[in-house]
Amino acid sequence: MSVSVAAPPRAGTLGTNASRPDGIAKVQGGFAFSSDMWAENMLWGATLRSPHPFARIVSIDVSAAWKINGVETIVTADDVPGVNAYGLIVQDQPVFARVGDLVRYSGEPIAAVAADHPETCKRALEAIKVEYEVFDPVVDPEECIAGRAPEIHPHGNVFRHQRIVTGDPSVTGDVVVEGDYEIGMQDQAFLGLEAALAIPDSGGDGVELYIATQWLHEDRKQIAACLGLPEDKVRLVLGGVGGAFGAREDISLQVHTCLLALRTGRPVRIAYGREESFYGHVHRHPARIWMRHHATRDGRIVKIESRMVFDGGAYCSTSPAVLINGITHTQGPYKCDNAVVDGFAVRTNNPPCGAMRGFGVVQACYAHESQMDKLAAACGVDPVEIRLLNAMETGDKLITGQVVDSVAPVEECIRATAAIPLPPDLPSDADFRDIPGGSGRTADRSHIRRGIGWGVSIKNLMYSEGFDDYSTARCRISNGVVSIKFATAEVGQGFVMLAQQIARTVLGVDEVLLDTIDTQVGSAGSTSASRQTWMSGGAVNAACVAVRDKVLAHVAQYNDLDAENLVVDGTEIVDIRGTFRKPVAEVIRHLEVDETAEYHHPPTEDLDENGQGNCHVAFAFVAHRAVVDVDPELGLVKVVQVATAQDVGRVLNPLSCVGQVEGGIAQGLGLAVMEEIVVTNGKVRNPSFTDYLLPTFLDAPDVEAVFIEEFEPKSPLGAKGVGEPPCISVTPAIANAIRNATGRELPRVPIRPYDVCL
């Protein structure tokens, strides 16, 4: 038997664990995050915020603050030179609330100061006197839908209402299961707090902003409009980003920082503390979902009915898009011909909500996966069997009428997950740190019950509903050096590494420089929606291919060869029909090539009034199986193991994929059993890491991950985004495991101790 072994890929190319170009600086503490930015003669900025969720500003008196030594400027709505409003979809959020106008959430900005020291800023904020006429906040989304609440904003109290009706709405099934589900408000809780440094141009007619964001060009558009400046007078440079997860998609301190810098003519840094960060960015939408499944006696889904209500809080942000993601993913990764879905995203006086990893699909998935276990029980079928029975395949139709033309290995994901060995039983002498309650040593071992639960999900990739979220990249060869430029926000995911891998692979060089990430090149779109590997990866690939083709044409011309026969093979240029072979490094030593490319995904459509339309670009799938130990008397839960198989198209960097999977699972675990922004009457009760509980090292489960690799032909590199799927179905998998252990219905997440034991 002859065995041929393919040569391993060259170090640093696609498919390998390339090193992060920012890695050494990050482990040595020298990497410049936006909060590390510093400039000569720099001032500190700070923001005054409303303590009330709903009030009219009667007056603002800044005179006492001006008298404080070290205060350089104070700005309010009157000082905003452009439009006093911003927003990703509609511009309904004021830069500062104006005297006579409303504040609509607790934490809304009213004024900002610049001073010589953070402590001076703090004292100046305390010295500003604001008089309010306080109203009862509108906090119940149903009151807004029913039109019974006072109007919070001239744009109305409903951001969007959308129905989906498909197939025969009157059809019924032999078996019917239903439930009311609730998802709490989760925080992205990136570690690197919001921070920015604004440096005014010497003439005062422009500004440079170093900012941790997900989308430089969208920020610039909104900032320039608020500052009343042309976009080319506002230059953005990506400051090091300490995680994002959706929370940096909206404007927070960008306009305030620029405004203070332009007013004082000095560099200004604003850096939020953790409490302010909870007020300063949008959160995951809390949602209430009713869902009813009709199925045949043996468990085939016949029809799904649902009503979803997303509480968007005070301002629009991305609520309309989150809603669409939620309702269009109602069926999950399952076949379904008939559906009636009604969805609302509404405005309340709760904290504004917008993007967070999973973007509406997390909420829908929690409901449909809870339903799948109910359906399995009602039909007397195993939870795995019911999911296999209904598993979607390529070519199936969504309830929007869109055909899933992506690779759709749902069955493979489920089977591969099921094949992962279960963890051993809890040993009778288990260490206390390994059982529910951990170091608290509270759980009684004899009470602990083990449960197993499943969750499977589908997630759209890229932006939807006709949005052309293209990406741009530039590749240059100059003096033998290859450099790549793009505006793609590196937020931790490792795109900087991927860009180098692509360039090394396409061009056959080992050294690839990365230019500064800023607005001096075309837009990259947002680092969100699991889209940058596909979109910016596609742009970098296209730019590199364009440069490579120029290089090959040059070689062909000077060596009298046919360019069609030339390829880059490893680090050499080779004539596949002849003997020519020359190192790329040698060829490009004296070449100057410069190519810029845009990558656009195929166009998508809006939904019609019945929710029909090809609104999404592509999809990825994942299965999760969670194993938990529960002490039902104390309501304590320990997530022991999460097994997962994820549809990734093609693995471009194995360690990065594992990192996304493990990190996403920890966040999904957080939503399942730990994390919630508790809001009472419009006020956040736990804006700190003391009271908002994040999974620690001891909370994180053992993760056993398998990648289902099937080249995605629609994707420029054959790869699907891997960022969001890990955090979606793991939450219901854990909830289903706790239900399995306790027999309780547990309709809401996070599942709190008293939900389990009372």
Add this chain to the structure above:
Amino acid sequence: MTAIGSEIYSLNVNGRELPVRDSWIGESLLFVLRERLGLPGAKGACEQGECGSCTVIIDDKAVCSCLVLAASAQGAAIRTVEGLGPDGRLSDVQQSFLDAGGVQCGFCTPGFIVAVHHLLDGNPDPSDLEIKEALSGNICRCTGYGRILDAVKQVAVSRRSGSRGDSKEGAR
């Protein structure tokens, strides 16, 4: 903020005596390290001692520098992430975080690196549970901790097999 009531004092950081000038007496050690001494490696992410991003070693104890008044740290030996690698090179822990994929956004990384050095200097052969417990005061939001666990175990193994680069020497 003028430095009224604050005299020039000095802190011993990474083996060097560094003067702290123009400081307001209420400043935390984290603030002074970052904003006055040019050592931004320690990060602020919660200001409550919950996340460990600001971890430094003071007299052989790993502490949250956000909870220490800078002026009260006079006379103590302070070690930050900048002082761990020998002569600007990577310590074994730093190298292992890179090799194992323990770095994503990197914001928690310096605090983790310091905490891992402290752990392994005191316990060269920790069990998985001991590692998890020792590092449960350091929050990471990106990695889910799996690759960090791998990184720590790799360092422990290579140190026991005798191939350690002694990071303590590097700091002096």
